[in-house]
Amino acid sequence: GLKIILSDANVPGEGEHKIMDYIRKQRAQPDHDPNTHHVLCGADADLIMLGLATHETHFTIIREEFLPNKERPCDICQIMGHEMKDCTGLQSERDINRTPPPPGAETQFIFVRLNVLKEYLAKELDMPNLPFKYDFERVIDDWVFMCFFVGNDFLPHLPSLEIRENAIDRLVTLYKKCVYKTKGYLTDSGSVTVDRVELIMTDLGYAEDEIFRQRKVTEDRFKERNKRMKMQKEREQRPNFDQMNKSQFAPTPLGRGITPQAIQNPRQEAAHFRMLGSNQQQSQQHNSNNDNNRRGQKRKADEPLTPASVEEPETPDEVRLWEDGFKDRYYESKFDVAPQNMKFRQTVAWEYVRGLCWVLKYYYQGCASWEWYFPYHYAPFASDFKALSNVNTHFERGTPFKPLQQLMGVFPAASRNHVPPAFAELMVDPKSPIIDFYPIDFHIDLNGKKFAWQGVALLPFVDEKRLFKATDPKVPLLTREERLRNENGLARLYLSPGPDAYKMVKGLYNGSVDYEREVPILADCMRGLIIPTVENVPQDGVLPSPIPGLHPVCENKVLTMKYLDPQYADDFIYPARKLEGARDQPKVLGANEGPVIGFGQRTNRAGLGSAGHRMMNHYTGNSRGGGGGGGGGGGGRNDYNNFSRGGNSSNNSGFNSSSSYGNNNSQNSQSNNSYSNNSNSGLANRGGSASGGANLSAFEQLSSRINQYQQQVMSEINRNASSSGMMLPNPFANQIPYDYNSRERQNSGGGYQGRGGFQQNRGGRNNFGGNQFGQRNQGGQRFNNNFNNGGGGGNRFGQNNSGGNRYNNNRRNF
Secondary structure, rough: OEEEEEEEOOOOOOOHHHHHHHHHHHHHHOOOOOOOEEEEEOOOOOOHHHHHHHOOOOEEEEEEOOOOOOOOOOOOOOOOOOOHHHHHOOOHHHHEEEEEEOOOOOOOOOOEEHHHHHHHHHOOOOOOOOOOOOOOHHHHHHHHHHHHHOOOOOOOOOOOOOHHHHHHHHHHHHHHHHHHOOOOOEEOOOEOOOOHHHHHHHHHHHHHHHHHHHHHHHHHHHHHHHHHHHHHHHHHHHOOOOOOOHHOOOOOOOOOOOOOOOOOOOEEEEEEHHHHHHHHHHHHHHHHHHHHHOOOOOOOOOOOOOOOOOOOOOOOOOOOOOOOOOHHHHHHHHHHOOOOOOHHHHHHHHHHHHHHHHHHHHHHHHOOOOOOOOOOOOOHHHHOOOOHOOOOOOOOOOOOOOOOHHHHHOOOOHHHHOOOOHHHHHHOOOOOOOOOHHHOOOOOEEEOOOOOOEEEEEOOOOHHHHHHHHHHHHHHEEEEEEEHHOOOOOOEEEEEEHHHHHHHHHHHHHHHOOOOOEEEEEEEOOEEEEEEOOOOOOOOOOOOOOOOOOOOOOOHHHHHHEOOOOOOOOOOOOOOOOOHHHHHHHOOOOOOOOOOOOOOOOOOOOOHHHHHHHHHHHHHHHOOOOOOOOOOOOOOHHHHHHHHHOOOOOOOOOOOOOOOOOEOOOOOOOOOOOOOOOOOOOOOOOOOOOHHHHHHHHHHHHHHHHHHHHHHHHHHHHHHHHHOOOOOOOHHHOOOOOOOOOOOOOOOOOOOOOOOOEEEEHHEEEEEOOOOEOEEEEEEEEEEEEEEEEOOOOOOOOOOOOOOOOOOOOOOOO
C-alpha cells in the first residue's frame, strides 16, 4: 500500500533536512534494507550533498530541466518580445491581439544518479600510497565538507574561493596534497578535526595574493572584451550608405543583402499594424503638439536624434584585493574595525570554523543547535585560520522558533499580510520595540559583483530574545486558528489499504483509542511511532473538501495518524558509512572516462615535457641523434639574420644532414616546396626559392661543417649500397629546384630516380624523408602550429634514431 508522510510548517526544520532525518533514522534500524532506493525531487544543489552524505548506494535526484534565457510573455499584455516594465499598453485589446500561447511542451526532467557521481569522484579523489588506509566513503565526507568553503545557506564563501574560478578543484588539489601531512581524514560522521583543516587553509592562504591578482587580470580582460564587442556591434548597426545609394536594380553580393525575416506570429503582426493605424492620428497630433511647443526655442545643433544609452557607473572597489594591504582595507571596510585589531580577525575566523562544524553536523546528524548563527555578513581570509584547536565546537541544542515567530524573523515589512494583524503591527509601528528589524531602505554591498542580486544585503541580525519579548504579549490577541498555526506539531502519516499496518491502525480506531499514547508501527520496513488523531476520517466516511466548489471525498479508505521517526538517545551517532549488504550498482564510466570540465574531458594523465624527455634521454643513453633536414612551418620570423635555423647536433656517432635556409621561411609554401643547394652546402642561396643569399656569409663556417657531414653520410650510403646490393635513396637529393606543380622530383645526388627526401603534407608541413639504416629511423614528429621536425637525414647507423628534438615555433632542426 501507499504511505505518505506530510510534514508541514508546524514541524520545525527545512523540508530537505526533514527527509534526511527520516532516512538516517530508518537506516539506523537493525532490520533496514540496505538496498532501499531513494528518489528525491527538487532543484536545490544542496540535495546532491545531502544525498552523498547518506552513503546510500541507490539514490537519485530528479529536477526539472532549466532552460536559461527562455522567452516569456509580458504579464500585462501577454505578448512576447518585451518585459512588463517595457510594456506600452498598446496591445490592451486582448481578444484581438492576444498572442496564442506556444504549443504545450512536456516538462523535461534531469536524473542525477549519485552512483555515477561517485564514480567520477572516485577518479578525481584517488590518492595512492597514503600513510593510512584509504576509505572512499570517508573521502566523500571530506569532499562535502570542503564544498562548504565555497558557500552554503548558512555561511558566506571565503573571498579567495569563487565557484566560477574552479574553487572546488583548487580545494581538492590542496586536500590531496595535505592529506599526506594530516595523516588522516578531515571529518568523521559529522565531526571535524580542525587541526587538519588548518593545514589546508594555511596552504590556501599562501596562494591568496596570486588568486586575487589573477582574478583582477581576468576581470580586466573580460571588460575589455565586452568593450570591443560593443564597439563592433555599434559599427555593424551603422547604415550602409554605399548600399543605400545604389539603384534598386544594382546587384547585391550574396550574403550581404537584407533578408526579410519570416513572420513568427501572424496574429501578433496583424494586430501590430492595426494598432499603428488606429494610433496614427493620435501620434500625428502628439508630434504636432510637440513641434508647436518647440517653436520659438533655439534648437541645439548637437542635440542627438535618439537619447544615448546611460550606463551606470561602476561602484568603486575600496578594498582592492589585488593590491598590497588588502587585508587591512578589507576588515576596515567590511567590518569597520581598525587594521591593528588582530584579535577581531581571529574571532571572525574562529566563529567561521564553528559554523563549518555546525553545518557538517546539520548534514550528518541533524540540527546541533537551534540558536546558533554566523554573526557577520562577510567571511575571513584563509590566512586568518590559525590556532583552530582552541575553537569551541560544542553546541547547546535549545528549542526551535514557533511558526509565527519564524515568519517574524525572516519576513520584511512588505510581507506582513502573511502574519496575523497583531504581529504585523510590530513591523510598521514606529513605537514598536523591534521596528529596527524591518528597515524600509538598506544598503546592498556589491562586494565586487556586477548585479544587486549577487551582492550582500546588509540587514540587521534578529535578536531572538528581543523578538520573543515583543511577540509574547501579542499571543492572547490571536484567534483560535492563528494559535493553531503558531504551535509546533507532528507530521501526519496517511495509509492506504494494503499492508498489515493498515489493519493495526484500523483496529486502533475501532476500539478504545488513547489519543495520547504512542504506538510502534512497522509498515513495509518503515518503522516509527504513531499517535491516533481526531483528524482521522473513519473508513467509508465522507471527507468534505476544504476548497469551495470541489466535491467531497466519499467512501474514504485512507487512515490518518500522527507520526514520529524512530527515537534514539541524544548522544547517538548515525554512522556515515555504506551499510553492510549494500550492493553497488553497475559501473557506468569506462576506464578512460573522467570528469568533464566545460566542453572537454580531464584525463588526469601525467606526462613529461620536452625538457624532461631530454633529461631522461641524456641519463639513459638514448639521446636523439642528429635530425634530418627540417621541413618547417610556413612563414614567421626566423633567427640569425632572418634565416631559419635548420638543425640540431647529433649524439656521439650521429650525423647532421643539410638543411635549407631562407629568409622568412619562404621555401615552405602551402603546395609543393622548392629547395636549392649551393655547392652542396645545405644552404638555400639566390638561385633557390628562399631569399637568403645576401646573408650567406654569416653561415660559411656552419655550411662547411654541414658539407663535410653530407659527404660522410653519402660515403656511408654508397658503402651500404654496394655491400647489400640495395638501391638506397639520397637524403640530400631534394635540395635542387623542382617544378611547383609536380610532386615527382628528380634525384640528382645519387644517380637514380625516385621521390625526393621531402614529402609534402597538408598546410605546409614537411617531413624529411627518413631512411632506415639497419634499424628503424623515425622520419619526423608533429609539433606545435603545424611544424614538423626533420628526422632521418643524418642518422646514427645501426641505432634507433628519432628525428630532431622539440623546439619553439618557426624553428627547424637539422
